[in-house]
Amino acid sequence: MQKDLYIFSSGTIKRKENTIYFEPKEGEKKYFPIENISAIHLFGEVDINTKALNFFAQNNIIIHVYNYYGYYSGSYIPREKNVSGELLVKQVEHYLNKEERMYLAYSFVEGALFHMQRNLREYENTEEFIFKIKQELEKAGTCNDINELMGCEGRARDAYYDAFNVILKGKFLFEKREKRPPKNPINALISFGNSLTYSAVLSEIYKTQLNPTISYLHEPRERRFSLSLDISEIFKPLITDTIIFKLINNNMLKDEDFDQDVNYCYLSESGRKKFIKEFETKMDTTIKHRKLGRNVSYRFLIRLECYKLIKHLLKDEIYKPLKAWW
Amino acid sequence: MFVIITYDINEERVNKVRKILKRYFVWVQNSVFEGEISIGKLEKCKKELQLVIVPEEDSIYFYIIENKNNYAKSILGLEKNMDSYIY
Numbered sequence: 001m002q003k004d005l006y007i008f009s010s011g012t013i014k015r016k017e018n019t020i021y022f023e024p025k026e027g028e029k030k031y032f033p034i035e036n037i038s039a040i041h042l043f044g045e046v047d048i049n050t051k052a053l054n055f056f057a058q059n060n061i062i063i064h065v066y067n068y069y070g071y072y073s074g075s076y077i078p079r080e081k082n083v084s085g086e087l088l089v090k091q092v093e094h095y096l097n098k099e100e101r102m103y104l105a106y107s108f109v110e111g112a113l114f115h116m117q118r119n120l121r122e123y124e125n126t127e128e129f130i131f132k133i134k135q136e137l138e139k140a141g142t143c144n145d146i147n148e149l150m151g152c153e154g155r156a157r158d159a160y161y162d163a164f165n166v167i168l169k170g171k172f173l174f175e176k177r178e179k180r181p182p183k184n185p186i187n188a189l190i191s192f193g194n195s196l197t198y199s200a201v202l203s204e205i206y207k208t209q210l211n212p213t214i215s216y217l218h219e220p221r222e223r224r225f226s227l228s229l230d231i232s233e234i235f236k237p238l239i240t241d242t243i244i245f246k247l248i249n250n251n252m253l254k255d256e257d258f259d260q261d262v263n264y265c266y267l268s269e270s271g272r273k274k275f276i277k278e279f280e281t282k283m284d285t286t287i288k289h290r291k292l293g294r295n296v297s298y299r300f301l302i303r304l305e306c307y308k309l310i311k312h313l314l315k316d317e318i319y320k321p322l323k324a325w326w
Numbered sequence: 327m328f329v330i331i332t333y334d335i336n337e338e339r340v341n342k343v344r345k346i347l348k349r350y351f352v353w354v355q356n357s358v359f360e361g362e363i364s365i366g367k368l369e370k371c372k373k374e375l376q377l378v379i380v381p382e383e384d385s386i387y388f389y390i391i392e393n394k395n396n397y398a399k400s401i402l403g404l405e406k407n408m409d410s411y412i413y
Binding site: 003004005006007008009017018019022024030031032033034035036037280 | 345348349350351352353361362363367370371411413
């Protein structure tokens with residue numbers, strides 16, 4: 001129900017009359033209902049003062065900041081109220097225990113590969129790619145260490161991206177996955193979409209007691225919230241990729257939606273807005289949950305994934321990755 | 327659920343009411359707000375409003391649409407385009 005606010009224009013964000021007030025450099029000033037916003041994403045050049053930051057902290061609003069190219073660069077997170085020493089100890093314990101870690105890492109890969117196959121099944125002539133992914137999934141089951149597992153995941157992903165040329169209609173071609181910087185429109189879309197998924201997962205992790213820096217599939221290192229990377233794996237094919245297929249196969253993107261030069265390609269502001277619109281619609285889409293017996297949104301599914309992980313860590317219920325059943 | 331709110335409030339209190347509503351909904355016209363909200367938040371909002379209004383003089387109408395697919399909005403003249411969260 002709560003929405004995310006995306007700000008592309010440059011201007012100032014203020015606290016005014018106990019709600020969010022945005023004063024753009026040009027254009028109309030605007031109020032946003034604080035009670036209905038759960039996170040703010042800043043893409044433009046925005047000024048903000050401590051009064052506003054305090055106010056956001058009070059209301060539990062996370063602020064995600066993206067750089068000029070639309071990449072996630074950091075967050076302002078209100079003082080964490082959901083802290084749990086016990087869970088942190090368990091999280092670390094599962095990381096240090098090789099078997100436990102392998103189990104969780106494998107689960108994330110399993111979820112990711114399952115959703116990749118599910119995406120491909122929707123389209124014709126993708127059997128060979130599905131077969132390849134299936135093979136890698138089997139291999140992943142027999143891996144002994146994380147590097148091998150990452151290798152399987154990588155090869156499966158290569159096969160998956162190869163299938164993009166079969167799936168995608170129109171003039172957009174996908175040669176190979178290139179990051180930093182993305183070199184063609186599809187890479188730009190994948191990068192931007194993953195960036196959004198990543199911060200959405202992070203927002204949800206912060207609503208639980210999990211510590212976002214301790215992860216299982218990705219190596220937990222400095223300067224990044226790697227648990228968010230782990231959980232994103234499951235949701236990337238489910239959210240980012242389906243949006244990309246929709247945008248391209250329905251011819252919703254034009255040349256001016258990309259900022260292109262010789263060695264890079266980024267989404268332009270109009271392109272980002274289109275993507276975000278689809279992203280928000282997707283996140284608000286609801287599915288009847290089999291176990292809960294009620295409708296839950298994609299956004300809430302991410303949170304449920306965190307809860308499942310907590311249950312696993314506390315030895316309450318064994319973790320099984322989400323497998324879309326609809 | 328989706329809610330449309332219209333109000334008639336004595337001038338002395340109208341600003342207080344607007345300030346409260348502004349925190350929950352999007353201001354679309356002079357005395358009209360609209361927006362999606364959860365049942366709990368709506369109750370919270372009503373409680374806050376009750377503390378401000380004088381029941382003998384003021385009135386606030388809530389039009390509630392359970393399923394937002396069941397309503398359509400069309401606009402004549404100026405569209406203020408206030409309901410977007412992408413800015």
